Amino acid sequence: xxxxxxxxxxxxxxxxxxxxISLTVGANRIIPTIAIPHPLGNPSLxxxxxxxxxxxxxxxxxxxxxxxxDGQTVFED
Amino acid sequence: MRxxxxxxxxxxxxxxxxxxxxxxxxxxxxEALINAISGDxxxxxxxxxxVRPGESVRITPVKxxxxxxxxxDGPGGIFPGILSKVDTVGEGRTHVLKGAxxxxxxxxxxxxxxIVDMTGPGADFTPFSKLxxxxxxxxxxxxxxxxxxxxxxxxxxxxxxxxxGEAGRNVTPDDxxxxxTKPLFKSHEEFPDLPKVAYVYxxxxxxxxxxxxxxGVDAKKIVPTLLYPTEVMDGAIVSGNCVxxxxxxxxxxxxxxxxxxxxxxxxxxxxxxxxxIITNENVYLADKERSSNWTAKLAEYxxxxxxxxxEEGFGNPDTDLIMNCKKISEKGIKTVLLxxxxxxxxxxxxxxADSDPSGDACVTGGNANMTIILPKLDRLIGHQEVxxxxxxxxxxxxxxxxxIEVEIQAITGATSEVGFNKMTARMY
Numbered sequence: 001x002x003x004x005x006x007x008x009x010x011x012x013x014x015x016x017x018x019x020x021i022s023l024t025v026g027a028n029r030i031i032p033t034i035a036i037p038h039p040l041g042n043p044s045l046x047x048x049x050x051x052x053x054x055x056x057x058x059x060x061x062x063x064x065x066x067x068x069x070d071g072q073t074v075f076e077d
Numbered sequence: 078m079r080x081x082x083x084x085x086x087x088x089x090x091x092x093x094x095x096x097x098x099x100x101x102x103x104x105x106x107x108e109a110l111i112n113a114i115s116g117d118x119x120x121x122x123x124x125x126x127x128v129r130p131g132e133s134v135r136i137t138p139v140k141x142x143x144x145x146x147x148x149x150d151g152p153g154g155i156f157p158g159i160l161s162k163v164d165t166v167g168e169g170r171t172h173v174l175k176g177a178x179x180x181x182x183x184x185x186x187x188x189x190x191x192i193v194d195m196t197g198p199g200a201d202f203t204p205f206s207k208l209x210x211x212x213x214x215x216x217x218x219x220x221x222x223x224x225x226x227x228x229x230x231x232x233x234x235x236x237x238x239x240x241x242g243e244a245g246r247n248v249t250p251d252d253x254x255x256x257x258t259k260p261l262f263k264s265h266e267e268f269p270d271l272p273k274v275a276y277v278y279x280x281x282x283x284x285x286x287x288x289x290x291x292x293g294v295d296a297k298k299i300v301p302t303l304l305y306p307t308e309v310m311d312g313a314i315v316s317g318n319c320v321x322x323x324x325x326x327x328x329x330x331x332x333x334x335x336x337x338x339x340x341x342x343x344x345x346x347x348x349x350x351x352x353x354i355i356t357n358e359n360v361y362l363a364d365k366e367r368s369s370n371w372t373a374k375l376a377e378y379x380x381x382x383x384x385x386x387x388e389e390g391f392g393n394p395d396t397d398l399i400m401n402c403k404k405i406s407e408k409g410i411k412t413v414l415l416x417x418x419x420x421x422x423x424x425x426x427x428x429x430a431d432s433d434p435s436g437d438a439c440v441t442g443g444n445a446n447m448t449i450i451l452p453k454l455d456r457l458i459g460h461q462e463v464x465x466x467x468x469x470x471x472x473x474x475x476x477x478x479x480x481i482e483v484e485i486q487a488i489t490g491a492t493s494e495v496g497f498n499k500m501t502a503r504m505y
Contacts, residue, residue, distance in 0.1 A: 017360070017362055021396055036360035
């Protein structure tokens with residue numbers, strides 16, 4: 001899906017836990033996430049902390065979307 | 078470490094007044110067995126049935142299959158850290174009721190459980206149709222939590238296998254196999270010119286009912302470590318998972334892991350089989366990185382020339398498999414991968430979720446997405462209505478005439494990734 005959308009000229013940020021698979025399939029902007037069963041959250045956190053975590057991830061993804069990349073890039077912290 | 082496996086051939090199982098083995102027949106005192114495995118507050122009822130190869134019986138959903146064994150000599154007992162104390166096992170003598178198994182069923186625990194047909198086309202796809210099975214039907218109380226249910230049924234299966242295994246304690250085995258692994262330096266002294274080979278044994282540990290236990294420890298909490306291969310034959314590793322039926326290692330498969338048994342066959346002749354590195358398949362990337370770093374580190378530390386790596390399950394564990402392969406290969410150690418495939422019903426899709434050029438030697442247990450039609454059988458043990466929702470089933474799998482159309486993914490042991498079944502896939 002990532003590749004097909006990019007082929008249509010729209011940049012994509014792939015948020016995923018297993019970064020190596022994302023690299024194998026050819027995503028260009030990759031945001032590492034939390035865990036496979038809960039990529040964008042963390043049930044062990046308090047609700048307020050989890051909200052902050054989720055917001056941070058989305059903000060990071062938006063920054064990645066605006067960033068020019070030269071080939072596959074993993075946006076680490 | 079040296080272990081004698083005394084196989085007591087079991088040709089039939091019957092209910093009797095006493096639990097004993099006589100003339101290759103295992104007699105089971107039903108009430109005593111039920112008493113021995115009862116007592117969990119989460120379980121409402123337990124019943125026991127016997128099924129034999131060739132009978133027109135379907136068992137579903139099958140959770141685990143366990144081989145009855147008993148330790149007759151040497152430290153510890155069967156299933157250490159779970160039913161026995163945590164003594165290190167794998168030494169002395171263990172008796173096995175060969176040809177017999179315990180199979181657990183009842184209300185489904187997780188959606189990834191299996192089908193075992195004792196006759197017909199489905200029977201060809203499961204290694205467990207060739208065994209005489211004591212089927213334990215454990216029904217839980219309403220409202221039980223899934224993880225409590227899984228734990229209860231898991232323990233009931235082990236207890237039943239231990240109870241039956243005791244019947245073999247004082248029986249003279251039909252044959253005795255000897256397996257021995259010496260400490261690393263001694264074994265190298267003995268075979269200085271043979272290539273050193275180990276087995277990287279990946280255990281399913283994704284959590285949420287996808288777990289494996291090592292000496293009672295939840296294997297998602299371990300870092301990769303070493304076992305003598307014979308420890309596995311005494312139940313050091315047990316299944317606690319409801320991952321897709323076709324490629325999960327049931328406890329029976331762990332006890333009889335063909336990779337270990339076959340590696341012993343040419344040990345000291347063509348290579349030196351030095352031991353087993355166990356590792357996990359966790360759901361955090363850092364865990365995947367750490368564990369694969371450690372398998373590679375241990376492989377290097379042992380001075381290995383080659384490893385066989387087996388995966389359990391599919392999907393994200395494909396990445397663990399590839400990480401292990403890549404990092405071990407980078408150390409200059411040869412690798413062979415054992416896996417299965419999810420290549421779509423036509424076999425045309427990508428087989429694994431991840432890949433790397435270093436994975437150039439790979440053996441597959443078959444394509445789990447292939448479909449099969451299973452005819453209606455005369456007798457059903459368990460709950461057939463789950464067929465539409467188990468992994469490999471789909472809406473409409475269970476047809477009005479009682480036949481079933483499913484992917485072979487739903488058949489217990491069909492695409493075993495340790496080669497316990499006879500399937501593979503080839504390119505034409």
